[in-house]
Amino acid sequence: MKYLRYIAIIIALVGLFSCNNNSEKDAEAITASKVKKAENEAIPEMSIYNLPSHWTNQNGEEIELKELQGKVVVMVMIYTTCKAACPRLVADMRNIEKQVPEEKKDDVQYVFVSIDPETDTPERLKAFSKENEMEDEKWLFLRGTEADTREFAAVLAVNYKEISPMDFSHSNIISVFDHQGEMVHQQEGLGVDNKETVQTIIDLAR
Amino acid sequence: MKFYSPALFLVFSLLFCEVAAQNDNMALVKGGVYLPLYGAEDQTVKIDPFLMDVYPVSNAEYLKFVEEYPQWKKSNVKTLFADKSYLTNWKDDKTYQGLPNAPATNVSWFAAKKYCECQGKRLPTMDEWEFAAMANEKVQDARRIETYNQFILNWYETPKTFKNPIGETFKNYWGIYDLHGLVWEWTLDFNSVLISGESRKDVDKDSNLFCGSAAIGASDLMNYAAFMRYAFRGSMKARYSSQNLGFRCAKDIEN
Numbered sequence: 001m002k003y004l005r006y007i008a009i010i011i012a013l014v015g016l017f018s019c020n021n022n023s024e025k026d027a028e029a030i031t032a033s034k035v036k037k038a039e040n041e042a043i044p045e046m047s048i049y050n051l052p053s054h055w056t057n058q059n060g061e062e063i064e065l066k067e068l069q070g071k072v073v074v075m076v077m078i079y080t081t082c083k084a085a086c087p088r089l090v091a092d093m094r095n096i097e098k099q100v101p102e103e104k105k106d107d108v109q110y111v112f113v114s115i116d117p118e119t120d121t122p123e124r125l126k127a128f129s130k131e132n133e134m135e136d137e138k139w140l141f142l143r144g145t146e147a148d149t150r151e152f153a154a155v156l157a158v159n160y161k162e163i164s165p166m167d168f169s170h171s172n173i174i175s176v177f178d179h180q181g182e183m184v185h186q187q188e189g190l191g192v193d194n195k196e197t198v199q200t201i202i203d204l205a206r
Numbered sequence: 207m208k209f210y211s212p213a214l215f216l217v218f219s220l221l222f223c224e225v226a227a228q229n230d231n232m233a234l235v236k237g238g239v240y241l242p243l244y245g246a247e248d249q250t251v252k253i254d255p256f257l258m259d260v261y262p263v264s265n266a267e268y269l270k271f272v273e274e275y276p277q278w279k280k281s282n283v284k285t286l287f288a289d290k291s292y293l294t295n296w297k298d299d300k301t302y303q304g305l306p307n308a309p310a311t312n313v314s315w316f317a318a319k320k321y322c323e324c325q326g327k328r329l330p331t332m333d334e335w336e337f338a339a340m341a342n343e344k345v346q347d348a349r350r351i352e353t354y355n356q357f358i359l360n361w362y363e364t365p366k367t368f369k370n371p372i373g374e375t376f377k378n379y380w381g382i383y384d385l386h387g388l389v390w391e392w393t394l395d396f397n398s399v400l401i402s403g404e405s406r407k408d409v410d411k412d413s414n415l416f417c418g419s420a421a422i423g424a425s426d427l428m429n430y431a432a433f434m435r436y437a438f439r440g441s442m443k444a445r446y447s448s449q450n451l452g453f454r455c456a457k458d459i460e461n
Contacts, residue, residue: 045285154315154397154444155286161398164249 043069047181048155053148055113058125058141065181068140071109072204073177074197077158077170079116080128085172088190090132092174097138099198104205110139113152115160115168117143157186176200232257232457233381235338240347242336243432253337258330259454261372262384262391263321265302268310271321272299278317287316289445307371309389309452315444318392322455329394330456332439336432339386341379349428358431361387368450389452390438399440 043049049066057063076093078086093110100108114120120128125141144152153160160170176185176197185200237255272279279299283292294312295303302310313321315329322328330338342348342357349355357376361367368389375387385391442451 047286050284050286150395150397151316151319151444157397157443159397159399159440161395 044180044182046183048152048177048183049181051148051152051155053144053152055142055144055148056122058122058129060122063142068109068111069181070179072107072179072201073109073111073181074174074201075111075113075156075177076174077113077115077153077156077160079114079168079170080120080124081116082168085170085190089172089174090134092187092191092194094132094134096174096194096198096201099194100201100205104202105138107205108138108201112139112141113149114141114143115149115153115158115170116162117146117149156183176204178204231260233260234459235334235380235382238337238346240337240340242333243349243429243436251333251337253334255459256330256334257457257459258334258338258380258382259327259456260382262309262389262452262454263318264307264372265304265310266306268313268321269300269302271324275320275324278320283314283317285445287445288314288447291447292317294447295449304369305371307373308369309372309384311368311389311449311452312447313392313451313453314447315392315396315442317447318453319394321453325455327455327457329392329453332393332395332398334456335385335391335393336435338378338380338382341382343376343378346379349432355428355431358386362431362434368452389450390435390448392451392453393439396439396442397444399436 049069051065053065055063055065074093074096076089078089080086090112093112097105097108097110112125114125120143122143125143129135129139129141143149156173156175158171158173160168163169172188172190174187174194174197175183178184184204185197187194187197235253235256235258237253239250239252241250276282277284280293280296281299291312292314293302297303319329340347340349342351342354345351367387370388372388373383375384377383378385442448
């Protein structure tokens with residue numbers, strides 16, 4: 001019996017990672033979503049919460065993207081060892097946050113996703129959040145697997161590549177998502193006029 | 207005995223995926239070190255040995271996939287994962303147009319990626335693809351051979367090659383067909399191409415390419431042929447699809 005149990009555990013583990021397991025869930029989700037469409041509960045088709053990816057935050061906690069549902073999400077992809085663009089992207093995020101009126105601040109989540117998950121361990125992300133005085137809950141730092149990161153970047157239309165072990169080229173894009181995870185606005189470039197981005201957030205936030 | 211029912215379910219779900227997995231029709235690419243035409247400045251890239259599909263995925267194979275995984279049918283696919291051009295030439299969920307052995311095109315990156323995962327495979331990385339594709343019939347790296355470049359450029363000028371059957375171009379050094387001459391192909395990290403001006407290095411390379419010497423030598427043609435591929439990748443988004451863009455899968459070597 002013990003022997004059988006071990007086999008079952010192994011199979012269960014493999015099953016977790018096998019694509020079929022996912023696809024069966026997906027198939028269920030499709031049937032479910034057809035039923036659900038009548039209600040308002042379903043995640044919209046364009047929502048990033050359709051992505052099955054798992055992440056770790058700066059406190060070492062596992063988090064599913066879906067957990068962000070229900071807030072306005074402002075997202076940017078960076079890496080902590082970056083010397084050129086990222087500090088400015090961080091500054092841009094801070095600048096945007098400042099302009100959101102006090103009564104709406106609680107409804108907005110700011111998310112930094114690492115494009116260098118190998119280097120950016122949760123400890124490193126934590127240190128980065130401290131250095132930048134972004135320890136409040138509204139600042140979230142995430143790292144995932146290389147594959148999930150690549151996929152997530154594809155969704156955000158962020159391009160990046162490693163140009164040396166410590167350096168990446170990447171698009172500088174800040175994306176705004178509504179409460180259900182649909183992308184509403186993207187701001188591209190560094191230190192650009194963020195009026196439109198801020199206005200989008202204010203319009204969305206409750 | 208309650209314990210058995212979830213276990214049994216997992217056994218079945220595992221079997222289901224295993225049935226779909228197949229290693230046939232893959233060629234071994236032994237790997238090596240190469241200098242990408244459009245990578246980081248003067249940096250060689252090491253390619254580990256890997257397996258690559260001999261042919262791009264065909265219409266008939268793709269139909270089988272959407273039947274097994276109905277969430278990827280034309281009428282079911284989520285718009286996050288594929289835009290309106292997905293399988294645009296299909297009459298309905300079960301009817302593609304053109305030859306069964308023509309390459310499957312109008313498939314988004316998400317769909318191509320999922321297809322490969324469900325075969326127990328993955329998409330090739332851009333470096334793997336480029337490495338395999340620099341071979342002609344005889345040698346691993348034919349990038350400086352004029353006939354090799356001329357073949358690619360002639361193809362660029364030939365309309366509607368996506369309607370051709372797979373396996374009719376040349377068989378390359380590794381035993382792989384159709385890397386050139388049929389359709390463009392998705393790669394896993396297609397979004398690592400930066401040609402839109404974020405990277406100064408890349409921009410310099412562009413200007414080198416276009417403002418270089420007037421003499422067109424073998425290396426200019428070679429750069430041009432490759433630049434077209436990279437520029438195309440750089441212009442794509444993961445939910446886009448195109449009638450001249452197909453894909454094939456790759457796989458790590460099992461130890």
